[in-house]
Every structure is written in structure tokens, then in C-alpha cells.
Amino acid sequence: MTWTLYGRSLASRFLLGTAGYPSPDVLRQAIHASGARVLTVGLKRTLAAAGDNGFVAAIRDTLRQSGGQLLPNTAGCRTAQEAVTLAHMARELYDTTWIKLEVVGDEYTLQPDPWELVSAAEQLVKDGFDVFPYCTDDLVTCRRLLDVGCQVLMPWGAPIGSGQGLLNPFALRTLRERLPGVPLIVDAGIGAPSHAAQAMELGFDGVLLNSAVAQAGDPVRMAAAFGQAIAAGRLGFEAGVMARQDMAVASTPVGGRPFLIS
Amino acid sequence: MTWTLYGRSLASRFLLGTAGYPSPDVLRQAIHASGARVLTVGLKRTLAAAGDNGFVAAIRDTLRQSGGQLLPNTAGCRTAQEAVTLAHMARELYDTTWIKLEVVGDEYTLQPDPWELVSAAEQLVKDGFDVFPYCTDDLVTCRRLLDVGCQVLMPWGAPIGSGQGLLNPFALRTLRERLPGVPLIVDAGIGAPSHAAQAMELGFDGVLLNSAVAQAGDPVRMAAAFGQAIAAGRLGFEAGVMARQDMAVASTPVGGRPFLIS
């Protein structure tokens, strides 16, 4: 049941963001309930740790207890250079080569900028980082990220914080089909547990989300719900989902039943 | 976490059908993996028990072990009278007042016939049955079923065995909104764990399915997947799913970010 990201074996396919929780204690409980072993954290917040009020401590504590892995991110960066600089600071601060690479391409949807992203990824790979690029669902962009040395891809399902689910299942299916063997994680846009299960049923390897838990009525229970849904979707994928039947069009002579289940 | 159907407390919101499994042993394992405590069985098959090859025994054994509940069905009946007759036979045979009432209205889609269904339900309630009607997602039909004494409704998501998921979420949301307090179970059409989670997130009380497990590549693992997905969807519903944001239309001045998660 374990899987591997950049050589590290993980017991859960759920990657959880740590921003926007009501309190450090709710965050702590939500992490426990989620079962997630990879937690993202925005460096900019940490740098302002004087006003952090205990959130970073909650993240560190739970990681220590679970043996989990921190995944610093470059949220808020607008250029490759800015992201590269922040990534290096994150490596110093957190003592990890893992970096979730975000380069914002639009102030409103916060979508990735493919050009700046590929450029930053290329540099960071050269600098020895294990890069997790937050990217769009474009096949050519994804291939470029692989070409510069990324070993994991994290395409969006929908804009960050929108909760709209998988806006373009076709594009996601295309990525899965055309990039066999590459760990693919849907990152951003997931709103409900069923969205996460759907991503896993498409053959994705993991799900990263934040708002859907942090903004839920009860973040702790929602974290548990997503943990179960991601496991369920993966299990369903592995067990082989049945083929759909149309049934609007009678392909067999009417009078014969399509099948008998009694 | 328990809920109640006709006065009986149940630990799982998953109701599993028992037709079409590769072998009695696979059925047995799938039931265990599912966590389901209510199992449906088609009387017509049981009546041909000489050729049953052990499936009914598997059902009875697992129910005995789990303390679960049998839900005989009238699958294959085409008229109210036929269904009423079969229901009475089922009560004799299985010693239960529970009956899943199916009256086929179309030979190809196997959809319910609303008229025959209401008529049969009315008679069976008078005869002391606890009726679980397999019905369409039509609000007026559902109200008629309640009017004649049904205390549970089981609208379809899609045709039996189609695996298409929830074809008309609007109709299902309408039922949930307009029939508060009535136990509602999506029955038929579910193909993947994400479909089941979606039904639960809509506020439905349970999910009944059969083909999606029996026809899976690995029915036992798929049974477990559905068990988890249904629990996840319920938990998500209770935890309060976040509100969706459009984000295609900039409702705030561009330049300001819609929110900040770092």
C-alpha cells in the first residue's frame, strides 16, 4: 500500500496543506485525522514566525510524531527567480531538498505560469532539489517539466481554493495515459471527498489539498473524510472499476433483458 | 455513527446486493470487506436453490456472523400483483417483514413502474411489511410512496447495472431538500466509489449497489473501496463541504488576491 516519492516511501496518498486553519490545535487534530504524511508549509508565513502563534510548531510536532515529511512551498512567488531564491531559503530553514514549486501566473486565479515554472524547475533540479511542480493540466507543459528533471507532477484540478473539483477530466486522463510511470498528484481545486476519490480512480497517485479541509465546517472530521476517500478511490482504481453501459440505446433486441441480477 | 431503518439500528450505510459474484467464496469475502450489514437477495434465485451452488449459504453465514439483516427483493416482477405474491413468499421463507420492492417497468432499462410500485407498496404496507421501494427520482412518485406508508425511499441514480453514477443530481438534491427526515438510499446505477461518496455528500442516508462490486476486476477489494467511500462521503456531509467559488469572473478588483494561503 505504500508508494514512493523521490525515493521516500509513504504510507498515505494524501498530502495536506497547513494554511488557513482556525487554530494550531485544530490543525494538529486535522493532521492526525487525515493520516497524511506529507505536509506543505508556506515559507513566507514561517519567516513571519513571530506572529505565527503556534502553527509551525503544530506542524513540526505532528511530523515528529508521525515520521512524516515536510514539503515547503513557494506560494506567492511571481517569477522563477523569486521562487528559486525562496526555495533555497526553505532548504536552509527546513533542512530538506523537497520543494513544492509554485509560480503564480495570474493574480486572481493564482494559476501557474508555465514559463516561469519550467525555468525555476530547471534551475532547482540543477541545484539538487527534489521538485514538486504545481502545474496546469497541459501535456506539453508537463513533458517540459519532466525534461528538466522533475520526477513528480502536480497538475491542478481547478483554481486554488475554488472547491470546484476536476474541471477537465479529459486533460487529467490524457496525462495519466500519456505519462505512465510518472507519479501524478492532483493539487488544488478539490472541494469534496468525492472529487478526491474521482482523481484517484483516474489513476492519479495522490491528492494534495488544503482549503477543502481548512474551510470545512469541521476541519478535523473533514480531514478524516478525505483520508478515507483517497484510500477508497485508490482501492477502487486497483480493484478495476466496472465498464459503463449506456442503456439509452437498445443495442440488443428489446424483449431480451440486458442482464439478470436476481 | 449508527442510523436506523424501520426501527433497526445499523452500523454501516452500505447495503450490498448479492447477485452475479464469481463464486460463493468471493461473495463471502466481499461481504466481509464491505462492512455492509444489510444484504439483498433475489427470491427467484433462492427458489431455484437446488442449483444455487452455495450462494445463499454464503449470505446466511455472513449475516449470522455479523448480526446483519437480510433484505429480500422482488427483482424480475412486472406487476404489483406478482410482486405482492413474491413478497409474501419471501416473508415465509426468510422470516422477515423487510422487502425491497422492485416492479420492472421496462424490459431494457429495468426502470421501476411508478404505478405498479405504488400499488404494490400500498398493499404490502397494509399486510405488515416494511417496504423499501426501488423507485425513480421523481418527487411526486416519492411522495405517493410515503403517503401509502413507506418509511424509506430508494431512488435510482441510473439504470441497474449501468455504472453511470448519478445521472440527475438535481432530482436527487430536490428529493433530499423536500423530504427532510425521510431515509433516502440511492439504489442502482452507482459504478465507482466516487459516485457513492457523491450521493452521501448530497445528504443521502445510504447507498445500495451490486454490479459495481460483483463486476469489478477484484470484487473483494472493490467492496472495501465502497465501504470506505460511503463512510467518507457521509463524514464529509456531516463535516460541511466548503462552498464553491467560481473564479472565472473577477468579482473583486484584479490586483487583490481572492485569498492568501501561504
Add this chain to the structure above:
Amino acid sequence: MTWTLYGRSLASRFLLGTAGYPSPDVLRQAIHASGARVLTVGLKRTLAAAGDNGFVAAIRDTLRQSGGQLLPNTAGCRTAQEAVTLAHMARELYDTTWIKLEVVGDEYTLQPDPWELVSAAEQLVKDGFDVFPYCTDDLVTCRRLLDVGCQVLMPWGAPIGSGQGLLNPFALRTLRERLPGVPLIVDAGIGAPSHAAQAMELGFDGVLLNSAVAQAGDPVRMAAAFGQAIAAGRLGFEAGVMARQDMAVASTPVGGRPFLIS
């Protein structure tokens, strides 16, 4: 290009409702722009003709000019008996055997009540009416309406006035496939011209709508838009829409292009 309803040849597949327009003059212009030759009118409004302010006159005038046909409706009736009574009054008043039969089954969605609808249809057919039942998209209900003598069916696409388009294309496709030769008209729920075109592409014979024109920013231009969209959808259906290709899954060896269009 003409088609036939109850023996009457019609030059347009657009049936237009006449309620809720800003003024009689806008209604008059919208009718002209639509090209519709069948206009529905609610009897209850006509009966209050003292306060009608010219709407009925606008309808009558345009019908006289176009050689069109009035289709009185029983909107607002809640029982079969009420609808039958109103239909007889409509026949007296408008001197036509055509009746659009509406029997409201829910005060909020205004959905049809299948039971009262079939009952009223049966009576009205016996009384010599040409019945146009506004019905749900349920196949069994539709067959019952045919059994009692209806020669046209008008299933909903979505609730009246919702503008949601075709909520359940599966159900509509099923009706078209299973009821060949029966004139089928989508009535209610259409919001945009593309919705109407889609209905026609499914093989439906016509579209009836009201709110989408009456509530448009510019009802007259919107009437023209729907007239064109319905004609376009029909023409597309007759011309044979191309088969969809998935293309997410490479079914041919990658490296070969699926086809060449240059």
C-alpha cells in the same frame, strides 16, 4: 421542412409561450421574430381579460397574420378534474381541440403530477381533445400517456422557468430511442439557444419555451435567436453529427497521428 402535429402541418419547430412579456407590443414583435406558429396561452389569464391590457389581442393578431395555431394550456391546475374542466372551457372559448395539459404536482418546482396527468389525459382524449401533455422524462409515464391516446409528448428538460437546460440527457435520449415515430417536444427548462439546439440534435421534434424569451434582456432578439437555434439543431440532426473521438487514450500506436487534416 414541415412537420405534423395532430394532422396539422407546421412550418416551424418552435412553440412559444406568451406569458410574462414586458408589454403586448414586445410580445407581438417576439412572436414575429421567433417564427413560431404555435403559441400557448394560459386560460386563467384570459378569463381575467378585463385586466389583460392587450396581451391576448396581440396573440390573436399575430396568429391571424401568420396562420398559426393557438395552444391553450391548463397551467395552474392541481388535479385532473380541475384540468379537465379548464380544458373544456378553453375549447369553448378558443374554438380548438388542442390543449396543453399541465397538472402541477409540486408547488415549488411546478413539476407534473404523473398520476393526475394520465388521468386527465385519458378523459380529455375520450372527450375529443388533441392532448399535448407536459410530462416528466420518465419512460413508463410517457408510455401510459400514449396508451390513453396522446399522440404527442412534451417532457421537461428542467423545471419551468429555471433555465437550466437539459438536466438529464440520458432520459431524453432514452425516450427518443424507445419511442420512435412519436412527436417529442422538450417543454420547460430551456435557458439558452444552445440548449434548444441540443434538444433538437437528440432527435426531438420541437421545443416549447417561454421564460427564456420573456425574461431575456431583449426578448425580441432572443426570440429570433431561438428560432435560428432550433432550426440549426434540427438541420444538424438531419445532416448527421460526427462521431465523438475520445483521444485521451491512445488507441493507436503513439507516433502515428490519429488523422491528418492539412
Add this chain to the structure above:
Amino acid sequence: MTWTLYGRSLASRFLLGTAGYPSPDVLRQAIHASGARVLTVGLKRTLAAAGDNGFVAAIRDTLRQSGGQLLPNTAGCRTAQEAVTLAHMARELYDTTWIKLEVVGDEYTLQPDPWELVSAAEQLVKDGFDVFPYCTDDLVTCRRLLDVGCQVLMPWGAPIGSGQGLLNPFALRTLRERLPGVPLIVDAGIGAPSHAAQAMELGFDGVLLNSAVAQAGDPVRMAAAFGQAIAAGRLGFEAGVMARQDMAVASTPVGGRPFLIS
């Protein structure tokens, strides 16, 4: 009703591709039936004109008669350099500065390569071309194309020849909202007239398609159907489509009707 592309006023919002028709005569009739005034042509085919069998002559003839405009394309090019070279040849051959810029990024889906596309566009704008880039629906990529001097954008609806319609309406709405004033044309993926109407209702300025006409059962009638659907969608957009109402959730007290249309 006219609109403008690169300073040229056009009477139709339909741009038609000319590949894959059964015969030159069918192509000729389809062009006439479509009302299109802009026709795309693949240079590679023309260069092999010895085997052209009259298709190019049909295109030239109809353009001469209608006063339309040729839009050569670079279909089949895989790099910016290849596309730039071909564009220059097209300018020589057809004596027009217009060029539909295609740079294939994937052999199977034939999707655009954003990097090569922007690079080629930049060069061609410098060389004095009026560039029509066939692009993905990515906002950042679209902005880059504008930045290098494109004055028109042609995002895809779905892969070329797939007929799947608008796979990601969210992305298209985002483009329309965020790029006001830029002529936007949906190019590729349209299968049915309703898809084209939907694109226009979103506020797009035009539709370019080829396979949906060329592969139709009757290309000539289908060309007419699309011409009407595109006009209908535009008219609907201008007339102001009604707001959708949910109606699954009773926001007003039940018992009151949401509105009355009789």
C-alpha cells in the same frame, strides 16, 4: 452585425476549414451553405497541388465569388522554425499576411506547443504577419501571445477532430472575462451545432471548425446548420440569456410558487 479581424470587416462569425471533404464540389457547396467568409487551407496540401484534384480551385472560386478571405495554416509543423518557414511560403503563394499558426505539441492529440507557438508568433509578428494562433485555453499562454503582438486568439475547445465540444467551459469563461476586447475564436473540438452556439453564448467572437462539417453525414446541410447555430448563439449572447434558477432548494417558503406564468 459585422465584426473585425486585423482591420478587415467580416459579415459572418463562422470560419471554416477546407480539409477532408468528399469532393471539391461538396466543399464548394458547403462553403456556400456555411456563409463563412474566412476559409483555412493547409499549405502542405497545396504544395502537393498536382494531386489536389480541384480542392484548392474550389476554395479560390468561392472566395472570389463571396469576397472572402483566405487564412493559410501551418498545420503539421512541429517547431517554431518550421512554422515560420511555412508561413513565409504561404505569404508568397497566397499573397496574404494572414496566417493561422499551428505548432503541434503532441502527435496524438495534436495539441499546440505553447513554447514553440509563442516563439513562432513573436517572429511572425516582427515579420509583418497578422497571426491567428491556435492555442490552448491557458490564460497565461494567451497573455504571452498578446504580449508578442497577436491581436486575435484561437483557443481550442477540445482536440482537433474529436468533436467533444467545450471540454473546459471554465477556462473559456476565464479567457473571455479576463481578456475583454480581444477577439476570441474557439478553434477545434466542436462537434455539433449546439457546441458552437454555446461558445458564442459565452461571449466568444467566432468559431472555426472543419471536421464537424467535413465528417458529417451531409456536409452541405451541416455547414448550413453551423452557420445558423453560430448566428443564433451570438444573437442570444447579445440579447442577454436569462439567469439560471436552481429550484432544488426551496429558498422561499414552500406553498408560495416561485413565479406564475399563466
